Amino acid sequence: MKQFYAVLLFFFISICQGQIVDIPNENLKWNLLNHAPVIDLNYDGEIQLSEAQAATTLKLSNNFVEDYTSLSAFSNVTWLEIYGSYLTGMDFSIFPMLSHLDCHDNDLTSLDLSALANLTWLDCSRNALTSLDVSANSQLLILNCSTNAIDNLDVSMLFSLSTLKAYQNGMTTLIANGLTHLESVECFENDLSSLDLTGAQDLNYLDCGYNLLTSLTIQNPASLSVLKCPHNQLNSFDAAPFTSLTLLSCPSNGLTSVNVLGLTNLQTLAIGGNNLGTVDLSTLSNLIYLNVYDAQLTSLDLSNLVNLQTLMCSVNPLGSLNFSNCTQLKDINCFSNQLTQLDVSALPLLESLSCGDNQLITLHLNNNPLLYSLNCWGNQLTSLDLSANPYIRSADCSANLFETLDFSYTTTALGGSSSFKFSDNPNLEFVNLKNGLYSPFVNIANLNCPNLAYVCASEQNLGTLQSQFSAVPNVMVGTYCSFAPGGLYNTIQGTVHVDLAQDGCSETDPVFADLKLTITDGTNNGAYFTNADGTYTFNTGAGSFTVAPVLENNYFTFSGDQTVVFPAADSSTQNRNFCLSPNGIHYDPEITITPIDAARPGFDATYLITYKNIGNQTMSGSVSFTYDDSVLDLVSADISPDSQSTGMLSWNYANLAPFESRDIYVKLNVNSPVEIPAVNNDDLLNFTASISVAAGDAETPENNVFQFPQTVVGSYDPNDKTCVEGSLISQQMVGDYLHYVIRFQNSGTFYAQNVVVRDVIDATKYDISTLRPIAASHTHETRITDNVVEFIFENIMLPAEQDDEPGSHGFVSFKIKTKPNLVIGNSVSNSADIFFDYNFPIVTEPAVTTVSNLGVSDHVDASVSIFPNPVKNKVTVTADSAITSLELYDVQGRLIGISIASGTEAQMDLSTQAQGVYFLKVKTDKGSSTQKIIRQ
Template identity: 25%
Template sequence: MKQICLFITFVLLTSAAVAQAPFVTTWGVAGHGNQLLIRFETEYGEGGNYTIDFGDGTILTNQSGVASHTYEAPGTYTVTVSGNFDRFLLEEDYETLLKSVEQWGDTEWTSMEGMFKGCSNLVINATDVPNLSKVTSMKEMFYGCASLAIIPNLGEWDVSNVTNLAGMFNRATSFNQPLDTWDVSKVTTMGRMFTYASSFNQPLEAWNVSNVVNMEAMFLQATSFNQPLNAWDVSKVTNMSNMFSDGIFSTTNRTVKFNQSLDAWDVSNVTDMSYMFCGAKFNQSIEAWDVSNVLTMKGMFYESKFNHPIAPWDVSNVTDMSNMFYRADFNQPIGAWDVSNVIDMSGMFSEATDFSQPLNSWNVSNVTNMAGMFKRTSSFNHPINAWDVSNVTEMGYMFSEATNFNQPLNAWDVSNVTNMYSMFYYAINFNQPLDNWDFTNAATSVFTFVMYSGLNVINYDLLLERFSELDMPTGLNFNAHGLFYCNQEARDYLINTLGWNMVRDYLSLTCNSISGSVFYDVDANGCTTEDLVADVFFVNLDNGISNFRQSVANGMYSIPTRDENYTVSLVNVPEYFTVSPEAIEVDFTSTIDEIVNFCITSSQVVNDLSITLLPITEGRPGYEATYKLVVKNLGTQSMDNITATLTFDEAMQSFVVASAKTETTTSNSLEFSITALNPFESWETSITMQTFTPPIVNGGDVLSFTAMVLPNTDDYTPNDNTFNLEQIVVNSRDPNDKQVLQGETIVMEQTGEYLDYLIRFQNTGSASAVNIRVEDELHENLDWSTLSITNASHEYQVEVTNGNEVDFIFNGIYLSAESQNEQESHGFIAYKIKPKTTVEVGDTMSGNASIYFDYNAPIITNTVTTEVVGVLGVEEHVLSSLVTVYPNPIDGEIHLEMNDEVELISIKLYNMQGRLLLETKENTNYIKTDQLSSGVYMLSLETNKGQLVKRVVKK
């Protein structure tokens, strides 16, 4: 009996000794219909005969491959697995359900590859150590395990047989645990091992990496890592691309902290160093590196702080240096490099603003791509004319915004280049002849080839001549914005014979010119310098095909011309003036400079005053707003004792101050006295108003103003003695904008009157803007012959080309930067122009403006649109004879007298912006206007005989 008991005891002990410790995990079951799928396999396939306890009382035995179970309710469950398996795999879409590993068990694992990939909620609580003796791959084991911070006893893991650690902690953003005790001597690939492991910063220098061949992106975006690695034996590594990279598309530049010595590294077998230090803070000496086997250095120091000597490097096998020093701090001599095998140098020094080293001895004969090579390399200005670029096909943006570069390139053979788009765009100092270049293969890409470059008249003329000599295609657009020419013959050939569209280049002032004076002969004894200057007119040059107009400034003008015959005349001259000479023919084929002086006399006595109110700033609730009131004498004689009044809505604004003395001030009006104005003379005053705060004034409200000038007795054009402005209140502002003061609509009856445009600009840069050009392309429905300048903030010149291209030029004004003097950083130009007489109801007039501050790219304003509407109808001749409206101007009431045949249906009163102010359907013979402020209004009468529209003026 005793022997039997001993035998049973032995069996039980033996059974306990061999019992398997299970693999235990927890799962947060939710979704998927409360279903859980788990896969276990063996090294040789799905295997089988494992038992799984799902933690809710369900135990499945003899399982193989995928085990499936549906829980009765969501919740956290402990799953225990034992039996015959050595691999654990996650089913797709179930990764985030795994919450923890509670026990590794005694399974002899054969692979950990992708074991927990994507398990963003995983933590490991297991204190035992997994059996890894048969594991060779841990590739992406914890990929994306963002919650994984600590793995108990991780340092005791036996990874001595592992060969693949690629991506093991990739995107394990919380992980930061020592690994220096690991035996990684058999590992061959560590690519992306710590990519985006942004918390990891543990010592690794003790690792034996002598067998590793791939370290690609090993520490990419491992932003905290900054540990010594100089003792590593990297002699077998072939791929170090992106190894310490911040990521080429990183939006947080230079966040990778790594900056440790690597000068002892043997990199002699490395072939790929692309983007190795991209965006990194690394700045250590690596001059001694043997890079003789490297094939690509693409982006190697992209946006990095590296700036140490690397002149001794043997780069003779490198084929790709594109973006190598893009936006880097690098500025070291590399002129002795053997780059004879390089094919791609695109963007190599782009935006490397400090780089300025000689490169003329480089053999670039195999390079095919130099696109953007020196783009924004603002310091570089060294000779490179000796380069053999005969195999290059891409040169787009090569020197774009390389603001210091100005070296000869006339020896270059560019016959194989197919792309020169924006090659010298904004290379503002580049001024070299290119007249021996062969552009035939790049012809379709020359659109902005030299736009805003520094080419002077001579070199631009040579370029035009070269274009005309070559077999260039027809119908090209060529934008040479900012350049000036004299070679009109070559340019005309491109336009007239080849059909090119030449954009925004200008005839130079240093070619032929016509100049002279414009005076008004007040005393009728001939024009002298003692007479009045006439600055309100334009001088027009017409060659029979096109014309060009320039404003008169201080009684003088000077216009560059071509070698053609021109008819020279003054335009925009009212009929009550006489001009001598009326027009004159000038032949520039036999002369260089011509002087034509114009003398203006009056043919009758005319009184003609005008008034305009300009909104210089926006109306914003709670802020002050600035306006400019402008009065002009457009008549033939001096006007004395002039009164200008401005009425405003006292419920919306209050008066603060005016630059001119006010004669009378009330709660809703201002009155100014002007002693006298000579013909063509202007008077102006700046007015500051306080706009009330909400809830009195809110965004979208309208600030109404009416300006009037007296005397208006016998005024030649009484319509412009009154000006109405309705300014919409805004809550934010755009300092560069375009406005049409008449608003979005005008009625057909207003199409014979001027539209007032205001273009405002502000220098929001960090330095004064010396020159400003405002370009405004007039809409086809605007009559450019009626263009007249109302006012401007600074001295200006106006040029009109091709009938509708208007340039307002402010040269040498040194407009303050906003940061230096906000008040002085603003400017504006105001002009008026009439619609064409052919416009009809439904037609629109729209447009924006381009504002250029020095050599910067233009600021494009908003687009303003004014539509001709028929809301007020058309006055019928017959109906007009049956209805009388009086008095006009009115004081208090409008009286209506109608023939017995006419039955009044409705009365509507609109302001000049088309806004309905009053409506009644009563059959009445008068309308009270006490509530109306002074101004011009449109009265619409709907009758049984049709509609009648009358313009009425409220005093």
């Protein structure tokens, strides 16, 4: 018999173990089979009854399953998570052993907990419950029923409860007395008019804000460390018994007094939005955060708050604030008071300052290097120095009396974009946003700055800011408020010396002025021309750069380290000096004429003769200048000529060092229309300058003669650009240098501190790499970025026309080669922008020069040879075929001489022609050939 019962028992157990739980919902079944911790212990893809009964934890959140009845087999579960599943109802009695239930974020309208006697932890927050009965759950330790619609809640029977969260219910009654283990209560945002927490001797945390409480009854206030009771109806509050408080927040009540004396542990105090008038903070030496916003305070003594880091005291009638002992302050908001002065010099840790809507007339921030946010809106400030505040990324300086605002010192980004506001400043004329950071946000809506004339921008932000201010009339956006990049940058600098003695460069060797140096990082290219003292400067960001001298010829070699590496943009400086050594022996002078004035009938005109040694040997010789004496009278020359004849002036020169340049100014008077011979508008005046070398023949004779045909005008724009070669050049001059002069005059009413001439070169028609400066009226810098050349006259102090008419003028001249692929009929056109300080640029009329033909030819005879060239008297021409004629043209393409010839050799006498450049067109039986010749 015993054996029979044993077999029967074994059979029964086997049936139970093999029974499979029916789970019709596929989603639920999948979650159970993939549950952690594992429920499907034998991994057979089914849940046996024994496996269900062995499970103690179910985590089925966010499954969106409507029917959970098949979970009744999990009768031994003690931990259940089923939140975020849109449950509207569920029978939890199937889990009689449950101690932990988390069903928050569902749509439960009711919750029956009567069968869950073992429940210790319950979160049913964020549902649609209108009531909650926990009378059968006396073991509860944690209860969270917040964000429901529970009107009345009685938890007085939960004697073990330590944490209660019942906020955001609209609750009118909460019975929670007698709970001796209660430590934390959050019942804010309800409609409670009373709160009885007697018996809660260990209460540590209470948040009962946003109710209708008129009083608080706490049995053991000394145990409370956090008390939040904002937005109630308390009239007075004595916090002195709450000796353990670290945080007290009771703003926006009806408080007329608050006593916080003796709260030595208090670190956070918020009592704004009351009608206090005054408050004694003298014992709060550990206070870190203080908010007395809109507390009707007439005075505020902060002298003992030595650890204070944040002060919010806006919207009070405070007339003064003393921060001298609050050296730890980081954030101050004293907006909308009656402050006439604010001293923050003792606050080196200050990061944020909002002091708008006061009556401040000065604000000094030179001792606040960490400041990143500033709001000084609505004061009477006339100046603001931010030079010691590199971290500022947000500033509102609106509604003040500023004339200038300079944000260029805010050079260190802390992440995010920068934002600047300066509207409603009636006196504001200038804003500097050139800080080197990308894309600052500028609020120009309702700008109301009627006198704003100039906004300075970093180069990378110029287009963005020009677009932003395009709708604001009379506001110029540019980069020329300074001539270095904004923000943090690095500097490459050096000096170029010439080792004429070939014994190694030293500081005593001569320097190379106007030498072109290029810089590239592999993508971006630039150039700078050395100053008169041989120095140069490049400003860069981080990266690897190559710097190298670029010579106009091969007369020198150079040595020096060309590579510069900057790991970061951090105001670093690296020096790169270069040494140039002669390469062979080369005599090569160059001479040019620059018209300083337009030629007008009856008026004086000044001409600048510039001669330069572009060879590598010291030279001596003579310079001559010829002009038509019949229509031009010599007025003066700043250097007396060594010899003079009709229409010719000559000067001797000596010891002209390599790269040295010298100038001679000659003033001539142009005949008027009533003189004989008369000079009228559109007449042509011809000038020639030449230079000779006493030591021997010059290397490139075409540099030794310069011809200038000048058209007479009746009136002219003092800000203009002129091509010295004129409006026409021959095909043979394509690929050679064209010479330009840009003239400017300060016609304003005050001196111009800075003048910038900006010229955008058409890279399709000019070779930007060949640009070389020639002369200028004042000391300046020349720099090139891509195809833009800038002549920067910093601190020129150019007088106004009304104060000094002769001194109000200036000029700069340069030469540049055209591209060699220009053909007859092509034109090169170029204008310049002239910036006087912060005014809109004056844009010159384009200087247009067209490639013209010296005559029609049907075939080029390549056999033609011309010699000597340069020539002093007769030039000889040979060809393989019979020569029929020789035609001589000036640089304007005008026919000035013709000679009929025959045979394969012919001559033309040029002895009666002025020194200069000409074109000789040779016609033969087989075609023609036009070549440039130089008359010495």
